[in-house]
Amino acid sequence: MTPLPEFERRPATALVAMANALSMGDAIPDRDLTRIIQAVVSSRAERAALLAAVRAANDPDSGLTVADLLTAYAAEAGEGEARERDSDQVLGQWAQRLAAGALLASFGAAIAGTVTGGAAFGLTLLSFSGFIFSTAARLGSRSRMRVKAQEREAAETLARHVLEAAKSAGGED
Amino acid sequence: MFEALGLNMGLDTVIVSAIAGACTLSFAASVYLFYRAKPQPEAKELDDIVQNAPYHRLHNILKIKA
Numbered sequence: 001m002t003p004l005p006e007f008e009r010r011p012a013t014a015l016v017a018m019a020n021a022l023s024m025g026d027a028i029p030d031r032d033l034t035r036i037i038q039a040v041v042s043s044r045a046e047r048a049a050l051l052a053a054v055r056a057a058n059d060p061d062s063g064l065t066v067a068d069l070l071t072a073y074a075a076e077a078g079e080g081e082a083r084e085r086d087s088d089q090v091l092g093q094w095a096q097r098l099a100a101g102a103l104l105a106s107f108g109a110a111i112a113g114t115v116t117g118g119a120a121f122g123l124t125l126l127s128f129s130g131f132i133f134s135t136a137a138r139l140g141s142r143s144r145m146r147v148k149a150q151e152r153e154a155a156e157t158l159a160r161h162v163l164e165a166a167k168s169a170g171g172e173d
Numbered sequence: 174m175f176e177a178l179g180l181n182m183g184l185d186t187v188i189v190s191a192i193a194g195a196c197t198l199s200f201a202a203s204v205y206l207f208y209r210a211k212p213q214p215e216a217k218e219l220d221d222i223v224q225n226a227p228y229h230r231l232h233n234i235l236k237i238k239a
Contacts, residue, residue, distance in 0.1 A: 006236045014226035021227035032222045059234045095202035102195040130199040137203035
């Protein structure tokens with residue numbers, strides 16, 4: 001029988017250790033766990049290391065726990081994505097529309113001559129900068145939404161693969 | 174305009190304040206969106222967490238380099 005491979009201290013093995021500690025009743029701070037899962041999910045090397053560690057583990061249950069933690073993280077990321085989308089649709093879109101409407105209104109008022117001079121110029125400038133500002137805010141919020149969606153998908157895929165790896169855990173026997 | 178309400182405003186005042194109000198709302202919503210985006214401050218460094226993970230629980234399950 002070949003000797004078991006030794007693993008380094010890295011996020012992937014830290015995640016397996018935390019999963020085991022959790023299943024034995026130890027308390028792990030939520031933020032640490034989330035941070036570790038984030039680090040594992042976002043790096044290809046860590047994903048590969050995690051699969052190798054789960055496959056080499058002598059206890060098939062540890063793979064199951066890791067997969068469950070990953071699924072919980074994916075659900076959390078999905079929740080964050082939905083919240084981001086809600087705020088974009090409820091606030092971001094309407095901020096943009098409001099600013100665009102104000103821009104058109106200030107143009108109209110200036111053309112009709114209701115508002116003249118410095119006031120017309122100031123209003124146009126104000127609503128134009130408001131439009132640009134709200135567009136920038138929406139861009140940022142949409143990119144965060146995309147990041148969350150990517151994290152969710154990555155965590156879901158990794159959880160599936162970890163389950164597969166756990167089936168062949170302790171491969172040599 | 175609005176004399177019936179006892180207000181003595183010209184049309185230009187109404188239009189200017191309406192546009193300024195719309196812009197204020199739009200700015201407020203954008204500021205809120207930006208404010209939400211601020212990431213939570215990290216409590217600890219990733220390296221710290223990795224080094225202090227409960228590796229002793231992997232005893233007999235996985236060999237970890239000391």
